[in-house]
Amino acid sequence: xKKPDFELELTRYLDGELSTEARGEFExxxxxxxxxAARRDELAMLVSGLGEAFAGEESVPALxxxxxxxxxxxxxxxxxERTTMSPWAMTLCLAAAAAVVVGTFLPFIDRLTRPFERRDxxxxxxxxxxxxxxxxxxxxIWIGESFATRGPGRPGAEDLPAVAIYPDTLDIVEAATPDQxxxxxxxxxxxxxxxxxxxxxxxxxxxxxxxxxxxxxAASSSFLDRAFLAVAEYPLVALPLRHESTALRILENSLxxxxxxxxxxxxxxxxxxxxxxxxxxxxxxxxxxxxLDVHVCxxxxxxxxxxxxxxxxxxxxxxxxxxxxxxxxxxxxATLEFNPAAIQAFRYVGSxxxxxxxxxxxxxPVRIPLPAGCEITILCELVPAGIPAxxxxxxxxxxxxxxxxxxxxxxxxxxxxxTLTYRIPGSPSAMTRSVSADALVHPFASASDSFxxxxxxxxLGGAVEAGRADAGWWNLAVELAYxxxxxxxxxADMLPVLARKAxxxxxxxRGPVAPPPGAKKPRK
Amino acid sequence: xxxxRENQHHPIQEIMATYEQPLLRxxxxxxxxxxxxxxxxxxxxxxxxxxxxxxxxxxxxAWLYKTARNLAIDSRRKHRNTIxxxxxxxxxxxxxxxxxxxxxxxxxxxxxxxxQLMPQLPAREQExxxxxxxxxxxxxxxxxxxxxxxxxxxxxxxQALNRLKKMVQDDSVxxxxxxxx
Numbered sequence: 001x002k003k004p005d006f007e008l009e010l011t012r013y014l015d016g017e018l019s020t021e022a023r024g025e026f027e028x029x030x031x032x033x034x035x036x037a038a039r040r041d042e043l044a045m046l047v048s049g050l051g052e053a054f055a056g057e058e059s060v061p062a063l064x065x066x067x068x069x070x071x072x073x074x075x076x077x078x079x080x081e082r083t084t085m086s087p088w089a090m091t092l093c094l095a096a097a098a099a100v101v102v103g104t105f106l107p108f109i110d111r112l113t114r115p116f117e118r119r120d121x122x123x124x125x126x127x128x129x130x131x132x133x134x135x136x137x138x139x140x141i142w143i144g145e146s147f148a149t150r151g152p153g154r155p156g157a158e159d160l161p162a163v164a165i166y167p168d169t170l171d172i173v174e175a176a177t178p179d180q181x182x183x184x185x186x187x188x189x190x191x192x193x194x195x196x197x198x199x200x201x202x203x204x205x206x207x208x209x210x211x212x213x214x215x216x217x218a219a220s221s222s223f224l225d226r227a228f229l230a231v232a233e234y235p236l237v238a239l240p241l242r243h244e245s246t247a248l249r250i251l252e253n254s255l256x257x258x259x260x261x262x263x264x265x266x267x268x269x270x271x272x273x274x275x276x277x278x279x280x281x282x283x284x285x286x287x288x289x290x291x292l293d294v295h296v297c298x299x300x301x302x303x304x305x306x307x308x309x310x311x312x313x314x315x316x317x318x319x320x321x322x323x324x325x326x327x328x329x330x331x332x333x334a335t336l337e338f339n340p341a342a343i344q345a346f347r348y349v350g351s352x353x354x355x356x357x358x359x360x361x362x363x364x365p366v367r368i369p370l371p372a373g374c375e376i377t378i379l380c381e382l383v384p385a386g387i388p389a390x391x392x393x394x395x396x397x398x399x400x401x402x403x404x405x406x407x408x409x410x411x412x413x414x415x416x417x418x419t420l421t422y423r424i425p426g427s428p429s430a431m432t433r434s435v436s437a438d439a440l441v442h443p444f445a446s447a448s449d450s451f452x453x454x455x456x457x458x459x460l461g462g463a464v465e466a467g468r469a470d471a472g473w474w475n476l477a478v479e480l481a482y483x484x485x486x487x488x489x490x491x492a493d494m495l496p497v498l499a500r501k502a503x504x505x506x507x508x509x510r511g512p513v514a515p516p517p518g519a520k521k522p523r524k
Numbered sequence: 525x526x527x528x529r530e531n532q533h534h535p536i537q538e539i540m541a542t543y544e545q546p547l548l549r550x551x552x553x554x555x556x557x558x559x560x561x562x563x564x565x566x567x568x569x570x571x572x573x574x575x576x577x578x579x580x581x582x583x584x585x586a587w588l589y590k591t592a593r594n595l596a597i598d599s600r601r602k603h604r605n606t607i608x609x610x611x612x613x614x615x616x617x618x619x620x621x622x623x624x625x626x627x628x629x630x631x632x633x634x635x636x637x638x639x640q641l642m643p644q645l646p647a648r649e650q651e652x653x654x655x656x657x658x659x660x661x662x663x664x665x666x667x668x669x670x671x672x673x674x675x676x677x678x679x680x681x682x683q684a685l686n687r688l689k690k691m692v693q694d695d696s697v698x699x700x701x702x703x704x705x
Contacts, residue, residue: 011682015656017663046638046689047657053638054658060548060558067566068540075536075573432673 010040014047222465223268223458224299227395228345228383231338239308239334239348240269243374247461248274255501260464268461269350272377275457275495277450279311279375287319287328287431288312288370292418294437295447297381298455298480299473302391304343304382305444305458306437307451308334308418315372320424320431329370329422334378337417342385342439345394349379349458370422377454382416415439452484453495460502474503536573539584544569546659547592553654554596554647564599568592589659590669593651641691649684656681 006029012018013026030037063071229237247270254261282289289311297303312328313319319328338346370376383392419434447455456477463473481499544565552561568591572584642650648670655666663677672680 007686008678008682011685012663012678015663015678015681017678042689043685046685046692049634049638050653050657050688052635053642054549054654056635057549057639057658059545060552060561062548063540063544063562063566067562071536071540071566071569071573074570 006036007039010036010043014040014044222263222462222467223347223349223381224462224466224468226347227393228347228381230345230394231340231343234346235338235340237336237346237348239336239378239380240350241310241332241334241368241370241376241378242267242269242350243273243371243376244270245274247271251461251464251498251502255498255505258505260502260505263465263467266461266464267350268458268465269348269378271457271461272349272379272454273375275453277309277375277377277453279309279450281311281317281373282313282319284317285319285321286313286433287324287424288332288420288422288433290418290420290433290435292416292435292437293442293447293451294382294415295442295451296444298444298452299459299476300381302384302387304384304415304441305349305455306336306346306380306382306416307454308336308378308380310334310370310374310376310420312370312372312374317372320427322424322426324372325425326372327369327425328372328374330425331368332370332420332422334376335419335421336380337419338382339415339417339439340385342415343382344385344387345383345392347381349381349462379454379458380416449484449486452480454484456480456484456495456499460499463506464502469506471503471507474499474506478503536569539572539588540569543585543588547588550589550651550654550659551592551596553650554593555600560599561596564592564595567595583665585659585661586665586668589655589661593669637692637695638688641688641695644691645684645687649680649687652677652680653684653688 009018009022009026013023018026030040247267250261250266251271279291280289291309291311292306294304294306297305310332313324315324315326317324336346415437417434417436419432421432424431444452444455459473459480460477462468463477468474478496478499481496485496547565547568548558548561551564552558555561555564568588571591572588642653645653652666652670655661655669656663661669663674663681666672666677667674670677
């Protein structure tokens with residue numbers, strides 16, 4: 001039996017959070033385990049002491065009379081108690097105003113008021129009623145660069161958590177049901193960050209974008225040449241999900257003709273997802289499994305490389321009370337949250353088309369259906385805190401970054417936090433899974449073979465996109481491809497061959513190129 | 525005339541009477557500034573009045589704590605926004621107070637000792653302990669207020685209690701050593 005489980009159970013027991021059945025069972029355990037009973041007594045004393053500690057805490061000075069008056073005045077206004085007009089005059093004025101407004105702006109009123117309605121048992125809490133929503137018909141409401149999802153009233157999304165954010169005030173409107181009083185927690189977690197950032201709106205799908213000031217970066221679409229984004233400006237991002245394999249076919253076809261694809265034609269994020277990495281599937285009842293690994297970046301040893309992966313349940317498995325069909329999740333949304341105390345900048349390892357104008361971000365799909373058995377891999381290159389700013393280029397959009405410690409900075413020990421929100425077809429609510437990476441430095445050599453394969457494809461695709469002609473990149477791609485193939489597998493074996501062909505095409509080499517010393521020979 | 529209106533009983537008065545001091549303590553635990561805590565609590569009550577007008581708030585305590593929490597975090601963030609990177613202190617952890625003979629004498633009182641030790645816990649753990657053992661909220665309610673899952677609440681509470689237990693033990697050992705010197 002695991003001690004940590006007992007510890008958790010013990011706390012829940014003392015807090016009265018165990019069910020009657022579990023409580024009875026735990027009490028039997030306590031009777032038969034004196035050590036556990038002693039721990040219970042110890043913890044109970046601590047909990048009791050805490051109660052006393054809080055009770056004896058010095059009071060915070062109460063609200064002054066002026067503040068109380070201000071609150072009561074607002075309460076009266078909100079309740080309609082304080083008016084300077086007679087009720088009749090007020091009624092007439094309101095009726096006249098309503099007639100004009102309804103006749104003229106009925107369609108707009110309908111749009112603007114819809115999120116405030118009570119329907120389907122949802123109760124909306126409007127934090128600031130004066131705020132105006134934008135495009136309430138959209139499934140995802142893009143406001144400036146902020147994000148919100150609406151639930152009730154949307155076909156197929158009636159029971160999803162509903163959270164709306166308003167552009168002028170960045171106020172949040174929440175919808176709640178009696179049995180789900182505070183819905184949309186993952187979204188609220190994000191929205192916390194958008195609040196208070198009115199001067200500098202953030203993009204939740206902020207794939208690394210090219211600053212208009214950064215001409216060298218704009219010249220290439222390869223992530224290898226792209227500037228980083230400052231975590232101070234983008235502490236939380238939603239990353240595009242891709243599971244196509246077109247890029248691999250493009251690469252294979254070109255290499256079959258003895259040449260590399262033209263820069264700008266290979267989507268590295270697609271290339272990454274062309275291989276089968278053998279990720280473990282979800283546990284019974286779950287539709288998706290996720291993972292996060294962070295290692296030293298193979299192409300820059302002072303940086304880190306984070307890999308996020310998603311694995312869909314196989315068709316026929318049970319998930320969320322239903323049998324998985326062709327689609328494991330109706331939609332999935334992956335967010336990566338950086339601990340600003342540990343990471344200062346990042347760039348997405350994938351395509352980013354040069355911005356048409358300053359501030360326009362590429363719209364890559366961030367919420368897509370996830371097929372049964374799908375495997376999705378996302379890589380991000382991270383710059384740890386402490387690396388001098390002169391050693392990497394940062395694309396800045398707004399004000400210069402200032403330190404803005406978020407909640408995650410206080411959790412301590414975490415580098416990045418990966419959250420996947422998804423919805424199982426037929427399920428009434430969205431589900432969330434999350435995983436964090438610790439702040440330890442894990443050498444690249446200790447990475448799993450599948451991580452190395454992903455890194456090999458990143459170097460390969462990045463070098464193609466950047467039109468790199470120096471041997472160092474291609475040798476690195478080959479080396480990583482071999483390193484990632486030690487665990488065998490048909491697809492794994494294909495990678496060294498591909499890398500060697502690409503190197504040959506890039507460097508004008510003809511014939512076979514010797515693999516690195518000690519490398520495993522690819523299987524036929 | 526206005527005076528008489530102000531003296532009228534309003535539901536918010538009951539809410540304020542019930543939640544003012546608990547909210548002030550909770551918010552002060554986040555912002556560590558009584559004046560800012562009063563600002564935040566005042567704004568929370570105002571939002572409660574304006575936001576809940578014409579609507580039924582089934583859980584006013586959770587609503588108020590959550591709103592106050594968001595406002596407190598915003599307030600703390602705004603304050604921190606003004607600190608440039610290069611002016612950051614080397615560590616965000618609160619400096620542990622050096623034990624003094626007087627401090628050790630006080631530490632013999634359990635409740636006081638816990639109050640002394642609590643600021644050394646990570647902010648999130650302090651907050652969760654406060655919500656559980658001061659406000660008396662269930663895991664479900666705490667999860668709603670803090671944006672966590674219920675199982676996470678249990679985990680963090682357990683972690684906080686164990687950490688605190690260890691700190692009490694270490695502190696006792698230090699006190700004993702101090703006493704023998």
